[in-house]
Amino acid sequence: MRDDERLRARLGERLREAGCLCTAPWRAAVEAVPRHEFLRGGFFEQLPGTLPTAWRPVLPDGGGRWLERCYADESLVTQVAGTVVPGDIRGEIMRAPTSSSTMPSLVVRMLEELRVEDGHRVLEIGTGTGYSTALLCHRLGDGSVVSVEVDREVSGRAAAPLGACGYQPELVVGDGLAGHRDGAPYDRVIATCGVLTMPGSWIDQTKPGGIVLATVGGWLYASELARLSVHGDGTASGRFLGGQISFMLARPHLPPPLGLLPDLGSGEERRTTLGPNLLTGDWTARFVAQLAVPRAQHISMTIEGRTQQILIDVEAGAWAVLTEADGGWTVRQGGPVRLWDAVEAQVARWRADGAPALDRFEITVTPDEGQVIRWPGGRRSRG
Numbered sequence: 001m002r003d004d005e006r007l008r009a010r011l012g013e014r015l016r017e018a019g020c021l022c023t024a025p026w027r028a029a030v031e032a033v034p035r036h037e038f039l040r041g042g043f044f045e046q047l048p049g050t051l052p053t054a055w056r057p058v059l060p061d062g063g064g065r066w067l068e069r070c071y072a073d074e075s076l077v078t079q080v081a082g083t084v085v086p087g088d089i090r091g092e093i094m095r096a097p098t099s100s101s102t103m104p105s106l107v108v109r110m111l112e113e114l115r116v117e118d119g120h121r122v123l124e125i126g127t128g129t130g131y132s133t134a135l136l137c138h139r140l141g142d143g144s145v146v147s148v149e150v151d152r153e154v155s156g157r158a159a160a161p162l163g164a165c166g167y168q169p170e171l172v173v174g175d176g177l178a179g180h181r182d183g184a185p186y187d188r189v190i191a192t193c194g195v196l197t198m199p200g201s202w203i204d205q206t207k208p209g210g211i212v213l214a215t216v217g218g219w220l221y222a223s224e225l226a227r228l229s230v231h232g233d234g235t236a237s238g239r240f241l242g243g244q245i246s247f248m249l250a251r252p253h254l255p256p257p258l259g260l261l262p263d264l265g266s267g268e269e270r271r272t273t274l275g276p277n278l279l280t281g282d283w284t285a286r287f288v289a290q291l292a293v294p295r296a297q298h299i300s301m302t303i304e305g306r307t308q309q310i311l312i313d314v315e316a317g318a319w320a321v322l323t324e325a326d327g328g329w330t331v332r333q334g335g336p337v338r339l340w341d342a343v344e345a346q347v348a349r350w351r352a353d354g355a356p357a358l359d360r361f362e363i364t365v366t367p368d369e370g371q372v373i374r375w376p377g378g379r380r381s382r383g
Ligand SMILES: C[S@@+](CC[C@H](N)C(=O)[O-])C[C@H]1O[C@@H](n2cnc3c(N)ncnc32)[C@H](O)[C@@H]1O
Pocket: 098, 099, 100, 101, 102, 107, 125, 126, 127, 128, 129, 130, 131, 132, 133, 148, 149, 150, 151, 154, 174, 175, 176, 177, 192, 193, 247, 248, 249, 250, 251, 252
């Protein structure tokens, strides 16, 4: 047995033991598709202890246990800053990841959650390296798979290993938020980039009874995997599946630049009982807060030795600054809307309803209202 075959079999076994690889057809796909072929261009590894994160390249011929790492249960970053690939640099780079091969346990968990059946047509959003596309091709046949990637270079790089493995899915370059009408209708839509709101196009292009699976998140970076069933009346509804899943956001859903900071010394100050742990810790509370202020971004700043947690909604021109004072917290807010007031009210309602976990929330998408998220007993929240 070759090294890569042995590593692949071991990965399949580990994913099965971990409970994310549950069915024989997906196990066969994991054992057949050579992930390393989709990572021949190398990947970036994180330098420990760096903030912002520094990345250095790991290349197939450069040591660094490239082959073993290709079969570890790790997400492997393959592009940073929108254009830079591992072969481009020698040293280190400190820029945000923009494409990756998702960690295999998450890839297979999502494929299992997609509940495909023989003969299904699938639309994938976010081709990336092409590894998950290849798994879909192995399971369903390449004639049943369409994969959309926004980045032409990334899509082009995925085509080569797909072809070398004998798969010829339809690869489309474009904004996957529009779906791919020419190939519709689909039985399943799966997104391997996150979204703020589920695009109506995905619902429109899915057959009644079909499924849309994607991670819904926001700019406070709490997100969750949602599975929606599509109904005959053009609406869709479903649940979050749990597990605190996060993905890089679809490029059109990335937050705008912060620009010039407002005068954070202006506005009105008061005490608040809700501390910034909400923004830095508790995942579900942060998700709930994000529903109340969907366009707000969070930054931390240290001024004169005191750390401040800041929420800014660039479009609305609104902001809130939390500062530690006398063992408690104050909030100073400015702009046309009071961001922290909205967060406090939303979190209070959620707590009054028993602080339900995310896997009890419902998500619906309708042509009239767009996406609506609600927890059991809770009022409706656009998100
Ligand atoms: C996590 S990676 C995909 C992982 C991939 N499925 C794999 O197995 O390698 C997310 C990808 O989504 C792509 N992407 C981001 N926004 C997109 C959009 N609006 N439409 C299509 N693809 C998008 C990114 O360029 C990136 O390649």
